[in-house]
Amino acid sequence: MKHIKDLSSSSKGEIINFINSFDYIFSDIDGVLMLATTPLPGAAGCIDKLKRLGKKVGFVTNNTISTLEEVKRKLSHFDVTDQEIVTPVLSVVAYLRKIECPKDIFCIGGHVLRDTLEKAGYNIVKIQVDELKEDMALLRDVCLEFLEQSKNVGAIVMDLDVNFHLIQAEAAILLLNRNPTMPFLVAATDDSGPLTENIEFIGNKFYVEAIERITKIPCKILAKPSIELKHYLEERFDIPQPNRVLFIGDSLTSDITFANRAGFQSLLVLTGQTKLDDLVNWQHQDENRPDYYVKSLNCFSDLLTGLNII
Ligand SMILES: [Mg+2]
Numbered sequence: 521m522k523h524i525k526d527l528s529s530s531s532k533g534e535i536i537n538f539i540n541s542f543d544y545i546f547s548d549i550d551g552v553l554m555l556a557t558t559p560l561p562g563a564a565g566c567i568d569k570l571k572r573l574g575k576k577v578g579f580v581t582n583n584t585i586s587t588l589e590e591v592k593r594k595l596s597h598f599d600v601t602d603q604e605i606v607t608p609v610l611s612v613v614a615y616l617r618k619i620e621c622p623k624d625i626f627c628i629g630g631h632v633l634r635d636t637l638e639k640a641g642y643n644i645v646k647i648q649v650d651e652l653k654e655d656m657a658l659l660r661d662v663c664l665e666f667l668e669q670s671k672n673v674g675a676i677v678m679d680l681d682v683n684f685h686l687i688q689a690e691a692a693i694l695l696l697n698r699n700p701t702m703p704f705l706v707a708a709t710d711d712s713g714p715l716t717e718n719i720e721f722i723g724n725k726f727y728v729e730a731i732e733r734i735t736k737i738p739c740k741i742l743a744k745p746s747i748e749l750k751h752y753l754e755e756r757f758d759i760p761q762p763n764r765v766l767f768i769g770d771s772l773t774s775d776i777t778f779a780n781r782a783g784f785q786s787l788l789v790l791t792g793q794t795k796l797d798d799l800v801n802w803q804h805q806d807e808n809r810p811d812y813y814v815k816s817l818n819c820f821s822d823l824l825t826g827l828n829i830i
Pocket of ligand 1: 548549770
């Protein structure tokens with residue numbers, strides 16, 4: 521079991537060795553750089569220092585409900601370019617292109633995913649969701665009509681869809697039963713997300729799992745912590761050595777697990793989902809364990825200043 525190093529307790533020599541051990545930094549956004557819409561203190565200065573040290577930086581979020589422009593606007597304090605932003609919607613489009621998927625797609629997802637697919641030249645095939653009656657013969661006719669209209673569909677893409685309808689899950693099942701090798705891609709797989717401190721909104725994980733269970737066909741996830749995202753990052757950022765990448769995140773199960781699966785180094789910050797108590801009273805899996813932790817990017821920034829190398 522590997523030990524988690526506290527960066528703040530490391531010597532200057534150890535920190536310099538650490539800084540010299542990576543060329544690329546991928547950082548999560550929420551809980552690392554931002555808390556909701558507020559930038560975390562010192563985070564922008566830390567990223568700036570790392571860039572001045574010659575590190576190439578990418579911002580990797582599992583957020584699929586914001587457009588690229590909205591993510592960029594949110595990160596306006598961080599001097600971010602389009603090329604530095606990674607979202608599951610972008611990795612889905614890249615995957616479809618890589619496999620030369622036919623243009624017809626069946627998509628369960630929000631407007632950002634649907635608009636991005638359409639802008640990338642894909643045609644979204646729909647199933648009738650309005651005015652469905654509790655009549656098995658009519659439901660059968662809807663399914664048969666969809667099967668007829670979806671003959672050229674090359675992939676299923678799923679994400680959070682607040683207008684999700686049971687018949688959409690049925691449509692995905694029909695497609696997979698007809699062609700079990702059809703790519704079944706998933707952008708985000710959250711159980712739920714917070715609307716307020718006390719209100720959780722159901723995520724898409726449950727209807728993805730329902731389709732997997734009925735068809736016995738596993739989906740391919742293109743977001744953290746899936747290894748598929750590593751392949752996308754390697755190609756997009758031209759990474760020769762995974763061990764010379766540092767992933768910075770606040771989530772043990774998403775960010776740190778992704779880093780471990782990808783063979784990246786990992787740095788946990790305690791400004792988001794994970795608290796010091798989670799490390800002290802370790803109750804997680806070994807693949808959730810970070811290489812390093814630091815209280816915040818503000819502390820990391822102070823450590824960099826103390827090195828007198830910038
Ligand atoms: Mg986060």
